[in-house]
Amino acid sequence: MSIPLSEILAKKIRILIQEQALAVGDRLPSERKLCELLNSSRAPIREALRILGSQGLLQTRHGGGSYIKKDYAEWRAEFMTPVNALLQSDVYYRYDVLEARRALESSCAWFAALRATPKDKDAIERSFDHLIKLQEQNLVFEAAKADAQFHLAIAQASQNAVMLQVMRGLVNLLFSTVHENRRIIFQFHDRRAVEKLTQQHHALMESILMGDAKNAKSHAERHLDYVQHSIRKVEEDDARRQRLERLKVQLHN
Structure with a gap:
């Protein structure tokens, strides 16, 4: 129909x-x-x-x-209210967000590689350069926002109105989760993590600029897999440290 x-x-x-x-x-x-x-x-x-x-x-x-008549951000936020409520009640719903992003953004990357106009490609490159500049200045909050905008530029380049609308509807949620994800990954100021994310973003961008849909989709999937793995590792390490601290307290009592 x-x-x-x-x-x-x-x-x-x-x-x-x-x-x-x-x-x-x-x-x-x-x-x-x-x-x-x-x-x-x-x-x-x-x-x-x-x-x-x-x-x-x-x-x-x-x-x-x-x-x-109504602010667009407010109108769009109404659509996302149930998901925002879930995230506020349980931070582990971030993994559901990451799964949704993986499915959606890998498709956006595929179509962006096939359909991106010169204007779209320029927007993606400018978003990437802006992200790198903020990372070099160690502005974590601003870099998180630039990270989200980089992914939105790719969604724009997909030329798919439905996926673009879903991504735009998720933009506030995307920003909050990207910010939290990056905060967790970078909480120990691990430059290797920053460099890894930069390499992944660059590889994703290059695949789109070259029109390589297969690699663009693959790079998008690997990037979000890495983010999810990194967050789980940080959380597991943190839980392990807390257990050791509790054990020390028990031994001293």
């Missing part, structure tokens, strides 16, 4: 809202401009705006255009 054109256009308009960083009260481009931007006629554009209005994202004023 094919997806109605109006629903496809509604998704594209949501992407446009985020890309242009439109806030509550801002006006969308006119219907005529949207037709040009999305290569569509007015009837399906109007239906797409009606859909977004029914979802509470837009408010259309007769003769006055369409305006942002």
Whole structure:
């Protein structure tokens, strides 16, 4: 069953809202401009705006255009509320996030290698360079955010509207888990871990730039496997140290 054109256009308009960083009260481009931007006629554009209005994202004023009614980040966050609640109740749900990322991002990498435009490739390279610069300055929090943006640039390059929307919906969750993952991996300031992640990101980027879909998918999978393995090792080492400390206390008592 094919997806109605109006629903496809509604998704594209949501992407446009985020890309242009439109806030509550801002006006969308006119219907005529949207037709040009999305290569569509007015009837399906109007239906797409009606859909977004029914979802509470837009408010259309007769003769006055369409305006942002609800902050996009807030609207998107509602979708992720159940997952965020799980993560807050049990940090080990991060492994479910990593599994989901592995499945999604390996596919994004595959399609990015096949479909990335010169503009997409430039965005990926700039994201990578920015990440490296922040790592060299030892700005862990900022580097975690740049790490997430690097992966989002790859999702953008996949040219798959559904995967891109899912990735954009996960961006806040992605950032929080990337930040936590990197904090755990780097808590002992292990430069080898930093270098390993850098090598993995570079190999992933190069595969996409060269159009090598098979290797891009493989590098994405190995990268997230390494992250998950590293986190488990740190947690196991930490638990082992805590057991030894408890044993020392018992022996001294």
